[in-house]
Every structure is written in structure tokens, then in C-alpha cells.
Amino acid sequence: MSPNPDRTGVPGADAILRRQRARESAARTYARSFPIVPVRASGMTIEGADGRRYLDCLSGAGSLALGHNHPVVDEAVRRTLDRGVPLHVLDLATPEKDDFTDALFATLPGRFRDRARVHFCGPAGTDAVEAALKLMETATGRRGLLAFTGAYHGMTAGALAVTGNVAVKAPLPATGAEVTRLPYPYAYRCPFGVGGDRSAEIAATYTERLLDDPAGGVVPSAAMIMEIVQGEGGAVPAPDGWVREMRRITAEREIPLIVDEVQTGVGRTGAFWAVEHSGVEPDAIVMSKAIGGGLPLAVIVYRDEYDGWLPGAHTGTFRGNTLAMAAGAATLRYVAREGLSERAAAIGARMMSRLDGLRAALPAIGDVRGRGLMIGVELVDPEGPTDSCGARPAAPRTAAAVRAACLRRGLIVELGGRYDATLRLLPPLTITDEEVEAVLDRLADAVAEVSVAPRLAGRPA
Numbered sequence: 001m002s003p004n005p006d007r008t009g010v011p012g013a014d015a016i017l018r019r020q021r022a023r024e025s026a027a028r029t030y031a032r033s034f035p036i037v038p039v040r041a042s043g044m045t046i047e048g049a050d051g052r053r054y055l056d057c058l059s060g061a062g063s064l065a066l067g068h069n070h071p072v073v074d075e076a077v078r079r080t081l082d083r084g085v086p087l088h089v090l091d092l093a094t095p096e097k098d099d100f101t102d103a104l105f106a107t108l109p110g111r112f113r114d115r116a117r118v119h120f121c122g123p124a125g126t127d128a129v130e131a132a133l134k135l136m137e138t139a140t141g142r143r144g145l146l147a148f149t150g151a152y153h154g155m156t157a158g159a160l161a162v163t164g165n166v167a168v169k170a171p172l173p174a175t176g177a178e179v180t181r182l183p184y185p186y187a188y189r190c191p192f193g194v195g196g197d198r199s200a201e202i203a204a205t206y207t208e209r210l211l212d213d214p215a216g217g218v219v220p221s222a223a224m225i226m227e228i229v230q231g232e233g234g235a236v237p238a239p240d241g242w243v244r245e246m247r248r249i250t251a252e253r254e255i256p257l258i259v260d261e262v263q264t265g266v267g268r269t270g271a272f273w274a275v276e277h278s279g280v281e282p283d284a285i286v287m288s289k290a291i292g293g294g295l296p297l298a299v300i301v302y303r304d305e306y307d308g309w310l311p312g313a314h315t316g317t318f319r320g321n322t323l324a325m326a327a328g329a330a331t332l333r334y335v336a337r338e339g340l341s342e343r344a345a346a347i348g349a350r351m352m353s354r355l356d357g358l359r360a361a362l363p364a365i366g367d368v369r370g371r372g373l374m375i376g377v378e379l380v381d382p383e384g385p386t387d388s389c390g391a392r393p394a395a396p397r398t399a400a401a402v403r404a405a406c407l408r409r410g411l412i413v414e415l416g417g418r419y420d421a422t423l424r425l426l427p428p429l430t431i432t433d434e435e436v437e438a439v440l441d442r443l444a445d446a447v448a449e450v451s452v453a454p455r456l457a458g459r460p461a
Contacts, residue, residue, distance in 0.1 A: 013037040013049035030058070033403060034412060041068030044428055044435050046412070055439055057413045057425045062231065062263040062374075065290040065331055065340070067428035073293045076330035077323055089320040091120060100325035103332040104291065107272050108301065112281050117304045122316035123296030123324075125262035125288030126154025129225070131314045132284050132300045133158045136223035136256045138313065139306040144219035146211075146255070148184035149191060150418075152232035153225065153260055153286075162225050164233065180218045182207050184226075186236050188367040188378060188391050189418065195389035200242040208249050223256045223283075228274035228371075231263040234417020235369060235376025235424055243278035256283040256306065262298075263374070266290035267335045267429050270345025270372035277371070293327025340429040344372040347436060351375060351425070354440055362444065364451035366392055375425040377443070378417060382451070394421035398450055405446035411439060 016037050024031070037049040044067050046054045059067065066073060085096060097120075105113050119135070121128040137143060147153075147162035154160065161179050183191040185200040192202045210216045228243060230236040250257045259282040264274035266289075271277050273285065284302035291297055296318070335341065348370065355377055356368040366380030379402065384393035396419040403423065406413050416424045427439065 016049065030414070033414060034407060036407075043067040043070070044431055052410065054407070054410045054412050055427075055435060055442070057411060057427045057439060059426045059428050060294060061289065061414075062268060062426045063289040063292070064294050065266045065268070065335060065429050066293070067430050068294075070331075070334075070430065072330045072334045073327045076293070076326045077295075080323055080326040085322055087322050088318070089322070090317065091315075091319045094320070094322060094325075096322045096325045096329075097320070100329040100332075103329040104287075104299070104301070107266075107332055107336060109273070109276055109281065112285075112301075112303070115304050116301050117307050118299050118301050119314065120319040121298040121300065121314070123292075123298060123318045123321060124154070125260075125286065125298050126156045126159040127316060128262070128286045128288055128298040128300050129153045129159040129162070129260065130156055132225070132258045132286050132302070133162070133223060134314055135284065135300065135302060135306055135309065136258065139308050140220075140222045140254075140256065142220040142222040144178045144180065144221040146180050146182055146218075146221050146224035146250075148182050148226055148230075150184045150186060150230050150233035150236060151225075151227060152230065153227075154262075178219050180210070180221070182210070184230065184233075184236065185239055185242050188369065188389070189387075190389050193388040197239070197241075200239045200245075204242055204245040204249070207246070211249065211253060211255075221253075221255045223258050224250050225258040225260055225286075227260045227264065228277065229264050229269055229374050231374065231424070232416045234378065234422040235374055236417070237269075237369060237371045240278040243275070243280050247278075247280040247282070258282065258284045258286060260286045262286055262288045263426075266332065267341035267344050268372055268374050268426070270341055270348060272336065272341050274371070290331065291328045292321070292324035293329075293331035295321065295324035295327050297321055297324035297328055335429065341372075344429050347431060348372040348375060351436060351440060355443075358444055358447070362447050362451060364395065364398055364447060366394075370425075373425070373427055373429060373431070376417060377423040377425070379421050379423065379447070379451075394419040396421045399423060401450040402443075402446050405449050406442060409442040409446060411442040411446070413443065 038046045039049050040047040044055050046056050121131045145162055149164050151164040153162050183203045185203050187195055190199040228238055259275045261273055265287050284300055286300050288298035352368050359365045363382035364379050367378040370376050379395045379399045380392035381395045386392055399415050399421045413423050416422050
């Protein structure tokens with residue numbers, strides 16, 4: 001141990017951070033945004049090695065539906081360890097896997113559940129995306145893929161191909177698969193410059209006509225993949241009517257529909273699975289993050305008619321994570337039993353209403369959007385010109401400064417969306433009323449410090 005441990009008994013945080021910078025790759029992300037060394041956590045609170053406490057509105061990028069070290073999850077892990085069960089058995093059947101599958105299937109919409117198959121993937125959501133794409137390519141014999149502007153599906157080759165962010169793909173020309181990029185409805189920055197409901201209507205019409213145009217450049221499609229709320233894209237929710245139109249368009253053309261619920265699943269948007277808001281039945285759902293109770297786990301669930309894989313067609317060493325299955329089963333049942341989806345809907349609506357109400361006093365807030373406890377606050381230059389829909393230019397530097405100001409106040413929030421100008425709030429579904437108020441107060445103070453005080457002093461924000 002360091003000769004100068006801090007009061008938590010952990011070696012000095014500064015030394016740990018220096019060693020991280022010296023030894024870890026340049027691909028570090030969250031570690032750059034939040035230069036802290038967490039040593040303990042409970043619920044929504046993280047304690048750093050320096051003794052400071054933070055409210056965590058990142059929740060492991062949505063992985064911690066119940067927050068840190070929830071008693072239900074801890075008990076499931078301890079019980080599994082105490083029984084001495086094998087922690088790694090590839091894809092062999094175990095009581096823990098059987099129990100997890102029961103718990104998972106109990107959450108699925110009825111008609112989809114009745115014909116569902118599950119495939120256990122590698123531990124990350126990106127591997128589940130790869131599996132879903134390969135499954136549909138195998139089933140249809142086609143190679144074209146339909147994906148959307150603003151999408152994020154992971155960091156492996158196929159997942160990157162269907163991701164919208166150009167910056168992460170630019171150094172990797174091999175990701176330029178046969179992907180047709182379709183417009184995703186984004187009311188604040190409408191791709192057609194009209195905004196409102198009309199934007200979604202035009203997007204649906206454009207998609208249908210493009211797919212039917214023999215000179216449109218669209219190769220036969222193996223699948224369409226979509227997020228119901230774009231997470232990394234800036235917490236942009238899709239209108240339910242547009243989702244239904246995408247289902248109609250794909251069904252009429254026999255194109256499988258894959259819904260990526262890696263971040264939206266397990267109650268986060270106010271329904272157990274975000275696709276339920278629209279009443280749509282997809283052909284496959286990609287799941288990860290919260291389904292493992294905070295431990296690595298990823299699966300795809302799909303209609304049995306697509307189950308045409310040969311043995312070993314998509315494998316992975318760590319498909320048999322027994323601890324994650326135990327933690328996941330406990331989490332799934334707790335969210336359902338305690339009605340946390342409904343609570344997420346109510347708390348999220350309250351948070352968005354108050355944030356939207358701040359826009360008059362804090363004009364740097366350009367847009368507040370989301371669904372349930374998946375909330376985005378887009379920051380803008382309040383003195384910049386408006387576009388045809390009334391949106392002002394994105395303000396990424398302001399957003400970065402607000403993130404830092406939040407951290408100084410003991411609040412962890414991350415950025416996303418176009419130009420990284422959107423503050424993303426992903427609190428655990430167990431957030432208390434008192435924590436809601438603390439989050440909103442700290443966020444409002446941070447935005448005011450960065451955007452209002454400098455202007456009043458005659459300095460640029």
C-alpha cells in the first residue's frame with residue numbers, strides 16, 4: 001500500500017490516475033471525463049478514494065438498473081458463490097441459465113414470447129448485435145442492412161457498419177458494408193427541416209419509396225435494425241406511429257426487424273421493453289447491459305422461424321457467465337415485481353417537465369427530450385442563428401464545461417448526441433424523490449454557472 005493512503009484506506013487517487021494514464025490505451029473515454037477513483041458505491045452514490053461522494057447519473061451506461069450493489073443483486077451473487085456452482089461452463093445447460101431464461105421470457109410481450117428462441121452471446125451488447133445481423137443474413141440469404149442516422153450499435157465491425165457516427169468508423173474502411181442509411185425522426189434537428197409530426201411522416205414515406213425504387217441503390221435487405229430511443233445519439237425517442245410504420249414497411253417486404261434494446265431495456269423507458277410503447281412485435285430483440293444485473297451478459301431473443309443456424313455458427317467463450325445470469329434473473333424479477341417501469345415513466349416525466357421549465361431562465365438549454373429515465377438535455381449557443389425548425393447551433397464546449405461543473409457539485413452525467421452537446425441522464429430506476437431533486441438542482445446550478453454567469457459578466461460562455 002502507498003505510504004500515504006487517503007482516509008478510505010486506499011492508495012492515493014492521484015497516483016492511481018497517473019498510473020492509469022501511463023499504462024492504459026489512448027481509447028480511454030469515461031476516465032477522461034471523470035478523473036475520480038471509485039472505491040465504494042451503494043444505490044445511486046459513488047464514493048471516491050478522496051472521500052467525496054457523487055450521485056451517479058451514468059449507471060454504467062445504463063447497466064445498473066437497480067443502482068450500485070443493490071441487496072437483491074448482492075444476495076443472488078452470494079447465494080451462487082456459496083453453492084459452489086461452476087462460474088464458467090461455455091453454453092452448457094445449468095440451473096442458473098434455466099432460471100434466467102424463465103425470468104427473461106416472463107418479461108417478453110405475449111405473442112413474441114410464445115414463439116421465442118434465445119441465443120447467449122459474448123458478454124457485450126456489440127456481440128449480440130453481430131449475432132442478430134448474422135442470424136438474419138443466414139435466414140434470408142441477403143447481405144444488405146437498413147440502419148438509421150444517429151444510431152449506435154457497438155464497436156465491432158458489423159455493429160460499427162450500422163452505427164451512424166462517422167468519426168468512430170473513419171479509420172476502418174472495412175466497416176463500409178452494404179448499409180443503407182435511413183432518416184431517424186429527430187424533432188429538434190429535423191433532417192427534412194420541417195419538425196413535428198410531419199418529420200416522422202416524411203421519414204416513413206422516404207423509407208418506403210426508397211426501398212421500392214429499383215434505381216434507389218438499395219440491395220436486398222437482410223434486416224432493419226433500430227433503437228426505439230437513440231441513446232448515444234442523444235436520447236432521441238422515436239414516435240410510436242413511426243415505429244409502427246417501420247414495422248409495416250418491413251413486414252410487407254419480408255425484411256426482418258431487429259430492435260436494439262441494449263440500453264432501453266429492463267424498464268428504463270417506462271415499459272419493460274421500449275418496443276412495447278408502440279405495440280410492435282419485432283423479429284429479434286438485442287439485449288445486454290441491465291439484463292446481467294450489472295455483470296457482463298448479452299443475448300438475442302428472436303422468432304423461432306429464423307433459427308436456421310448450424311451448430312457453432314455464432315459462439316463465444318464467455319457465453320456461460322453464471323454469476324451474471326443469477327444477478328440478471330434477480331434484477332429482471334425485481335423490476336417487474338416492484339413496478340419500476342411505471343415508476344421510471346412517472347419520475348422521468350417529472351424530471352423532463354422541470355428541465356423543460358428551466359429553458360426560459362437558462363436559454364443554453366435548447367431541447368429536453370427522452371422517455372422514462374433516459375433523458376437528454378441538448379445545449380446550444382443561445383445567441384446563434386436559428387434553423388428552419390427554430391434550433392440553435394449545438395454548443396459542445398458548453399456541454400463539456402457543464403459536465404465538469406456537475407462533477408464539481410458531486411453529479412456524474414455524460415455527453416452524447418450530435419457534436420457531444422447533449423447531457424445524458426441515466427439514473428437507476430431506484431432513484432429516490434430526494435435524489436431526483438438533488439440531481440435537478442445540481443444540474444441547473446451547473447448550467448447557470450457555465451452559461452449565465454459569464455454572459456452577465458460580459459464574457460463569452
